[in-house]
Amino acid sequence: MNRGKSMRAAKSLTIVSLLFVPVLVLSAGCNGKNKKAKTAKEGDVPESMKGTAKSIEDDRMKCQGEGKGYKVENLDLNHDTVPDVKKVYATVTKYDIEKEVMICREADLNFDGRKDIIRYFSDEGRPLREELDMDFDGKIDVVNYFENGKVVKQEMDTNFDGLVDIWNYFAEGQLVRAERDSDKDGKPDIWEHYTGGELKRIGYDVDGDGKVDRWERSEEGEEEVAEKPAEKEEGESGEGESGEGGSGEGGSGEETTEEGG
Numbered sequence: 001m002n003r004g005k006s007m008r009a010a011k012s013l014t015i016v017s018l019l020f021v022p023v024l025v026l027s028a029g030c031n032g033k034n035k036k037a038k039t040a041k042e043g044d045v046p047e048s049m050k051g052t053a054k055s056i057e058d059d060r061m062k063c064q065g066e067g068k069g070y071k072v073e074n075l076d077l078n079h080d081t082v083p084d085v086k087k088v089y090a091t092v093t094k095y096d097i098e099k100e101v102m103i104c105r106e107a108d109l110n111f112d113g114r115k116d117i118i119r120y121f122s123d124e125g126r127p128l129r130e131e132l133d134m135d136f137d138g139k140i141d142v143v144n145y146f147e148n149g150k151v152v153k154q155e156m157d158t159n160f161d162g163l164v165d166i167w168n169y170f171a172e173g174q175l176v177r178a179e180r181d182s183d184k185d186g187k188p189d190i191w192e193h194y195t196g197g198e199l200k201r202i203g204y205d206v207d208g209d210g211k212v213d214r215w216e217r218s219e220e221g222e223e224e225v226a227e228k229p230a231e232k233e234e235g236e237s238g239e240g241e242s243g244e245g246g247s248g249e250g251g252s253g254e255e256t257t258e259e260g261g
Contacts, residue, residue: 044114045106046133049140049157051164051186059120059129063088063104071100077111084108086115092123101125110136135160183208 045060065072065088074083088104101123106115119130126149132142139162145153154168163186169177174197179188189205191212203212 044138045118046115046131047139047162049131049143049155049164050162052143052155053145053153059104060118062090062120063106063118065089065104080111082111082113084111090123112136114138 045063063086069091071089071091073087073089075085075087076082077084084107086104086106087102089100090103091098092101101121102125103121103123105117105119105121107117108114109116114133114136116133116136117130120128122128127146129146130144131140132144133139134141137160139157139160141157141160143155143164144151145155150170150173152170154166154170155164156166156168157163158165161184163181163184165181165184167179167188168175169179175194177194178192180190180192181188182190185208187210189208189210191203192199193201193203198218200218202216204214204216205211206213
């Protein structure tokens with residue numbers, strides 16, 4: 001493939017993946033209003049996505065809202081007597097003051113009886129993580145991670161096979177890095193780096209060792225072979241911080257040439 005074309009294709013794929021979430025959420029909100037029958041069991045939650053950095057099941061306990069100190073609020077948005085939104089509040093004490101804080105919110109976007117968006121909150125009421133089932137098949141396709149109210153990491157299953165295949169990283173609301181698993185082995189083999197929201201370079205792992213073999217740059221459309229050290233050092237494998245083969249901040253998408261950056 002022409003180098004310029006491959007850079008444009010990668011950029012287009014990233015833009016599509018980022019637009020994927022809000023577009024489908026809006027379409028679900030519009031189309032779901034006309035549904036009359038529930039096709040899933042009331043209260044069903046989607047199946048977790050494999051390869052995420054954090055176990056989804058750990059936080060789902062928050063959404064049960066059972067026991068003393070919890071309050072559950074159910075909302076029926078389309079007036080069919082079946083709840084579409086569930087909010088769970090916990091009573092927390094800070095500085096000897098008790099207050100109710102929302103710790104979980106679930107929503108059924110297309111009114112089929114199954115939750116499509118689940119968001120978890122801290123004891124301070126700040127969003128921690130959000131799970132989305134974008135194609136309404138009962139499986140999570142996108143997981144967003146928050147810090148200080150902003151998304152800093154996003155895991156996506158773009159082919160709907162239940163496994164993470166794209167990891168997006170954000171700083172100050174802008175995409176700074178994207179990692180892709182093109183051979184479906186649970187590990188990234190393509191690294192994209194962005195500056196000011198613009199794609200600047202792409203690294204490719206062509207031999208499956210988790211390290212960049214070839215770089216493409218957007219400035220001049222040039223291509224270069226990455227120099228690899230004779231022996232791998234600890235922390236250079238591209239697996240990063242996640243426990244199930246996903247990627248993390250310490251991945252190998254950094255250059256090993258003298259130019260660096």
